[in-house]
Structure formats: structure tokens, C-alpha cells
Amino acid sequence: MSAEPAATDVRAALIAETARLLYDAGPEAVSVRKVADAVGTSTMAVYTHFGGKPELLRAVCSEGFHQLGRHLARVRRTDDAVADLAAFARAYRRTARADPHLFRAMFARPVGEVLVEPDEQAQALETFLVLVRGVQRAMDAGRLDRVAPDEMALELWSAVHGLVSIELGAGVQSNRQAERALAALVRHLAIGAGDAPDRAAASVPVPGR
Amino acid sequence: MSAEPAATDVRAALIAETARLLYDAGPEAVSVRKVADAVGTSTMAVYTHFGGKPELLRAVCSEGFHQLGRHLARVRRTDDAVADLAAFARAYRRTARADPHLFRAMFARPVGEVLVEPDEQAQALETFLVLVRGVQRAMDAGRLDRVAPDEMALELWSAVHGLVSIELGAGVQSNRQAERALAALVRHLAIGAGDAPDRAAASVPVPGR
């Protein structure tokens, strides 16, 4: 019942409440007044801490990128580099589906406008480099076409991002269908190295559900 | 100087003006009052014709899907089925870059909420079927893995959509880089059929700029 978790760190509470409201009721339900009331403060807190509503949502999106980075970093390396790429893809999808509104908000505008601080951009770049290194490992294992790793990583990211976006948008596909498409996507990228298709297919199993 | 093109068809004028405002100044600049003033009518026109602002934007997005369908339908079939797929991809990208705000608005929410009329959904499905048929032709020519054509089409669509979305969002890449990624994407999908990679690569040339 107590409104404030503590008088300390109103800033974090505002971010959390905005994220919660965004998750529960969508972007058009987020208003400065509702957020401030829920936190137990006044609208002024938003302006002293962030400067305005856009910056508040910017902070929430930045937190979303942090979370995405953590989820991708949590993917464990195995001895199958291609399966690891598929695991990245699933982690990406999982993050997006965990909070679709946040995911949409994150990419609703150029990320350069969302991640403005140098450390934010550095961390986003590091997240991308995690993907690049995964691609590099798959290339070293002879499981991927030997092209520029960053371009291949961009290609993989694009495909996964597109699939997830379309799943969130077109909503026509089942969970199983999305998982299959995700696996097929990595598989189709992987078989270019001249490996046996069966080997590649086996390395990207479709999870149960 | 005359505000109204004609007293007829205020509805079309409202859609056009909303699209223009969206294109010129972005989504947050679109207000019912500004649109109505520019058309030379009052805000009530929006409510009699559409029911509210969301439905007005919905109509604009629906028009955007129409336009996307036309651009994809305009792609000419050649004797190189894979090159045709690449042409689809470029047409998709061209449409998105022609009006980024509209493109973002189109996929800002589930398409099932944007295209509500049965004929709208039918036309969207037809647009997707154009892609499926292109994939089918590439498979028949032995240039593509023989899997379910609609799944392969979804995969291709996802990859292209993702690449375009990330280009509009992350803005980090040059035009040439985007074209290269688009071509590489189709190429990587195409070489699965056991064709010579050079052959496949040659069929997807990188356009000049």
C-alpha cells in the first residue's frame, strides 16, 4: 500500500513506473501526471530529473538496451559456433517478446537519438561486437561464409530484428512458426560454408516451445 | 493560394494532408487541428469521416500499404528469379526511404490493427503472395533451397524489413553499405541450392548508388 519504496532515488522510481505503465497499457497511456502520481511525487520531478517527457522515455529505452545487452551477454559459448548464433537470435526474440511496447519504443526513432551518452553508445557497440565475435568464431570454424564479419553480423542482426518486428507486428504466426523461422534463418546463413546441410540443420534444433 | 482543392472529397484531402504533415514534420507534429486547418475545414470533419485521430492515421497507414504493394507489383519479372527477389528487396527499401515516418507508423502497431477491412487484409496478403511466387520461381529454377515457399518468403521479408528498419533506426550505414547488405542477404539465401557462388553473386549486382 505504501506508495513510495523510499524517498531515495525518485529518478529510478520514475523510470520503473514509466516502464511498467508502458508495458501494461502501451505508449499512449504514458503521461507525466500518471507516472508522477504513481510514484507519489509531482510532475516537477520529471523535469528536474530528466528535463521533460521525451528524456524520460529516452531513459526507459536506454534501460531497454541495457537489458537487451545483458540478455545477449548471458548466452553461453558452446563448441558449436552456429548454434551460439541461433542462441543469440532466440535471446533477442525473447527480450522483444518480454516487453513488446518497450521493444517498439526502442526502435521508434534513430538509436542515435535514444543513446546519446558516450557510455550508452559504447555499450551498444559492445553488444554488437558480441555478435560480431560470434560470427567470427563461426567463420573460423568454417561454418560461415568468409566475408567481413561485421557485415555478416549486421545481416544476421537485421534478419533477426526483422523477424521479431514482423512477429510483433503481423502477429499471424505461432510461437512454433517463429522459432522455426528463426532457426531456418541462421541455418540458411550457415550452410554457405560448404558444410553438410544436415550437420548445419542439426546444430540449430528447434526448441520445444 | 486557394485552400480547398474542391469542396468534394474532404476525406481524401484529410488523408493527404495528414500524410504530408507526417512526412514533413514527423508523427508528433500531426494534430487534428493543424490537419483540419490546412484542409480548410474544422476538426469535426475528422470525426465524421474517421471517428477520431487514431482512425485517421490508420487510414494513412493503409494508404502506405497500398503504395508498398504497388511498388512491389511494379517489379518486372526477368529470367533471373533470384535477381527478381533482389529487386523486390530494393523496391521495399526504396518505399521505406521515400517516407520513413510513414514506414515507421505502418509498423508501429500490429498490422491487424491497421488493416481492419477485409479488402485491406486481402490486398496485403496478395502483396505477400507476390513475394511467395517469386520465391517459388527461384526454387523451380533450382536457385533456392526447396523448403516451404511461404516460410522462405517470410524469411526473406523479415531480413529485408529488418535491414531497412535498422537502416532507418541506426542510421550508421551509408547508402552503398545498405545496398551491399541487401544484395548479400539475397545472395546468402540463394547459394543454398548448390549453385556456384559466383553465379549467384553475379546475379545480384550492387547498384551504382
Place this chain on the structure above:
DNA sequence: AGGGGACAATAACGATGTTGTGGAAAGATG
């Protein structure tokens, strides 16, 4: 103890989406 600075409560301003009321114009109906 006192002063300064960070923070927020209150109230106000302009703009927004929406609704209610009414009226004008067009077509149908007698």
C-alpha cells in the same frame, strides 16, 4: 547557526483530442 543549493508541491498556461449543439445543404417524400 546560518546560508546556499537541490528538489518538489502548487498552480497556471497553451495546446491537444474529443464531444455536444446547432445549422446549412442536398436528396427523398408527400
Place this chain on the structure above:
DNA sequence: CATCTTTCCACAACATCGTTATTGTCCCCT
């Protein structure tokens, strides 16, 4: 021709929104 109905829009009002100005309060520092 008169009238009724329907469609459409102008005008004004209302609630809510983001934002700002003003004021007060609390806390830290010297």
C-alpha cells in the same frame, strides 16, 4: 412546391496533456 430526413461541418466547450513559473522545504556544507 413544401417538408422531412440525412449528411456534413462550424462553433464552442471540456478534460487532459506537456510544460513553466513560483514558492516552499529539506539537506549539506562552512
